[in-house]
Amino acid sequence: MNAHSQPPRWADLLLETFVAPDLLEDVQGDLHEVFYKRVAEVGLARARREYALAVVRYLRPFFLNRKQSASSSIKQSDMVRSYFKIAFRNITRHKAYSFVNIAGLTLGLTACLLISLFVWDETRYDLFLTDGARVFRVYNEHTDAQGTIEMAVAPPMYTTTLQTEFPEVEKTARIMMTAQHKTLFESGNTKSYEENGLFIDSTFFEVFPLPFRYGSPVKALDDRASIVISPEMAQRFFHSEDVVGKQILMNKQPYLIKGVVPNHPKFHLQFDYIIPLAAIQLPAERMQSWRWNQFYNYVKVKKGVDIQPLERKFQALVKEKNGALC
Amino acid sequence: MRRSFLGEFEEIVLLVVAACPAEAYGVTIWEDVQQQTGRSITMSAVHATLYRLEEKGFLSSEMGGATAERGGRRKRFFALTNAGVRALNDIQEVRSRLWQAIPPGKFQLIGFGS
Numbered sequence: 280m281n282a283h284s285q286p287p288r289w290a291d292l293l294l295e296t297f298v299a300p301d302l303l304e305d306v307q308g309d310l311h312e313v314f315y316k317r318v319a320e321v322g323l324a325r326a327r328r329e330y331a332l333a334v335v336r337y338l339r340p341f342f343l344n345r346k347q348s349a350s351s352s353i354k355q356s357d358m359v360r361s362y363f364k365i366a367f368r369n370i371t372r373h374k375a376y377s378f379v380n381i382a383g384l385t386l387g388l389t390a391c392l393l394i395s396l397f398v399w400d401e402t403r404y405d406l407f408l409t410d411g412a413r414v415f416r417v418y419n420e421h422t423d424a425q426g427t428i429e430m431a432v433a434p435p436m437y438t439t440t441l442q443t444e445f446p447e448v449e450k451t452a453r454i455m456m457t458a459q460h461k462t463l464f465e466s467g468n469t470k471s472y473e474e475n476g477l478f479i480d481s482t483f484f485e486v487f488p489l490p491f492r493y494g495s496p497v498k499a500l501d502d503r504a505s506i507v508i509s510p511e512m513a514q515r516f517f518h519s520e521d522v523v524g525k526q527i528l529m530n531k532q533p534y535l536i537k538g539v540v541p542n543h544p545k546f547h548l549q550f551d552y553i554i555p556l557a558a559i560q561l562p563a564e565r566m567q568s569w570r571w572n573q574f575y576n577y578v579k580v581k582k583g584v585d586i587q588p589l590e591r592k593f594q595a596l597v598k599e600k601n602g603a604l605c
Numbered sequence: 606m607r608r609s610f611l612g613e614f615e616e617i618v619l620l621v622v623a624a625c626p627a628e629a630y631g632v633t634i635w636e637d638v639q640q641q642t643g644r645s646i647t648m649s650a651v652h653a654t655l656y657r658l659e660e661k662g663f664l665s666s667e668m669g670g671a672t673a674e675r676g677g678r679r680k681r682f683f684a685l686t687n688a689g690v691r692a693l694n695d696i697q698e699v700r701s702r703l704w705q706a707i708p709p710g711k712f713q714l715i716g717f718g719s
Contacts, residue, residue: 311678
């Protein structure tokens, strides 16, 4: 009898690994008996095929190690089950201790997840802006005897100098830091105080290309009596969003609406209206200041500019200017 | 008293074991079940049923001696237990009671001659 007149070896291996040891002997014996009977009846090839198909039918939970006691070897699953059992018994035995532990872990994990979520959300800002990666805000680091403080606001001359003396810079824009204050707006009979205004350089929309719903960003705020508002504010005053070309009074002065720009939830600035710095007519000599920390200075550098050398160059210049003034 | 009921297939296997003139084991039972019912049945179904009936206490089994034609593997011989005999009798009683309760002439009405 050569090896090929026997049932397929792989089928036997399958049977031997799967079927419970206490059942294996007679199950396999019965299968083999039928196999040899079938070899005589229908030939070897078909008998082997039938044998394999018959074996496959034994791959069901019923035949899988059904009797724990019959199996002499200790299985991995028994050990794991024992661990869980002991863990559960310990938990129920030391209820207060377990409660503190589990509650603490739950609280800690929850806090960790919430913080991660918050941090992740913070990194999602301003990504929608075209060339946003090239826009930087210049911050102010001031060191004296009391220590070092960092401020987001800086003097107006930062931007002026960066724009005129640094060829690496493509565009700059300032926003004046203002306290949240109520400003009276009027249109016809509608009067309302608005709080969220941005006072900006007219280059603002070149640094931050926000999509206009109505109007065009080109030269939108070049004229000092011009204004861009949010769709919500347009609705409040005109019951319509398409209000480009209409007039609105701010502190009794007329402003021409040049655009309607919706707030982007992931833009770091939120506003109801935007007006040019020229509108508030700051004294020219104040705008020459190197110490008046009242502006957020934004810089858009040219493509391919390495920011670190630029930083060092500008820091040296600021130190020189401040040294001269002190 | 908790009772184990017999499924249809279990009942057939149990009856085949009972009817077997010689000692009954997997292959003979499998062949007889197919022959008696005319159905094509896998051997694993027969084996699973035999072991289940043994668990329920309707069958007992013991291993025979070593045999040459099965690679030295022993056969497992099955025999009815008292509980198995009782279960078959119970079923038979219920059946005959019900058969007797069928009103005479009813089968003629729906087209079956007696």
